[in-house]
């Protein structure tokens with residue numbers, strides 16, 4: 001879907017209350033398709049995210065010859081072809097808006113005997129790929145990018161891979177996962193050291209498929225030539241989607257909202273830690289483990305928020321939640337300072353610039369810096385902002401309306417469907433006065 005065909009309008013003075021369940025985790029849903037396809041035997045996935053990003057991954061594996069049934073109500077059945085059973089696709093694989101699909105599949109496809117071309121939409125074809133193609137080249141892979149290191153990627157098959165020891169220069173779960181997937185096809189051991197913990201769904205899920213993964217402090221290794229055994233995966237709710245509601249119910253008066261069955265993997269819960277530092281009232285209830293991932297229900301109630309200096313150690317643990325956290329900061333008392341977050345500039349949009357521009361349009365003092373932002377809190381005005389086709393920017397500004405003095409109109413929102421299909425109706429059901437204006441861009 002084009003990113004320019006949906007405008008959202010949110011009236012001020014809404015509220016959020018009741019209980020709701022956000023859709024399945026995007027990172028885990030991608031990995032379930034990938035590992036299920038490479039496994040022997042059937043993998044059944046429940047709670048799969050039927051968002052455009054994960055559907056791009058699913059379609060790509062169909063094009064690689066994998067029989068995948070569904071998704072139907074979040075249920076997917078994958079008839080795994082084994083590590084060496086993929087077939088050459090007839091055409092380039094379109095990864096849409098999804099950086100995770102492209103970077104993880106680059107590693108996996110580098111180990112195949114056939115060539116593949118990976119393309120994407122206008123946003124994805126601007127994103128940096130050398131972070132994966134350089135270390136993959138050190139393993140023996142041959143991948144062409146365009147001159148500036150962006151997609152399309154032309155992956156040359158039939159090149160033997162050699163396991164390497166690689167220290168990640170930036171904390172990135174996508175790079176780590178890409179190298180681990182290439183490592184499945186490499187001779188010897190592939191080891192990755194990370195400068196700070198990043199989401200570890202790949203490591204957990206590989207173990208769930210029966211592969212021996214060695215894990216130490218900031219380091220993960222696997223031996224090439226193993227096998228994956230099909231399994232059952234239950235995908236928890238996406239904490240990155242829950243984050244919009246955690247912020248919305250914190251900043252608006254008289255809210256009390258329970259988010260059920262949210263993934264609580266400790267490499268993903270930075271948003272809760274940061275919101276609590278700001279004074280948020282978030283209770284974690286009924287913690288449990290589902291299919292190798294921790295899950296809980298979260299009850300969030302309105303609370304006065306204070307600006308904070310965000311501890312750099314929490315940045316990789318909340319990397320996708322900054323659009324929402326910037327809105328929390330905009331509605332907090334005092335100043336919030338974010339540093340060490342230059343990665344935000346190379347997401348679906350430049351999330352530092354695009355969020356600062358939108359906040360300024362709403363009358364909030366937001367000063368972008370090279371690697372973060374300084375925000376002086378206050379009540380936002382109403383107005384019109386542009387999400388630049390970035391799903392998380394769109395949903396973050398929708399929540400800002402809960403505290404705004406007038407309606408907020410958000411342009412270019414169709415990509416909300418990449419990570420959160422049903423966002424508008426779920427939010428409206430909880431009390432957010434939100435409407436979609438079709439063709440209103």
Ligand SMILES: O=C(O)C1=C[C@@H](OP(=O)(O)O)[C@@H](O)[C@H](O)C1
Nearest residue numbers: 027100171172173174175319320
């Ligand atoms: O591995 C993943 O599933 C993801 C890793 C993160 O990207 P980086 O590895 O680029 O930080 C995150 O921003 C993205 O939404 C999902």
Ligand SMILES: C=C(OP(=O)(O)O)C(=O)O
Nearest residue numbers: 097098099100320347348
């Ligand atoms: C950065 C994101 O995703 P991706 O890198 O997969 O496009 C995101 O969902 O916020």
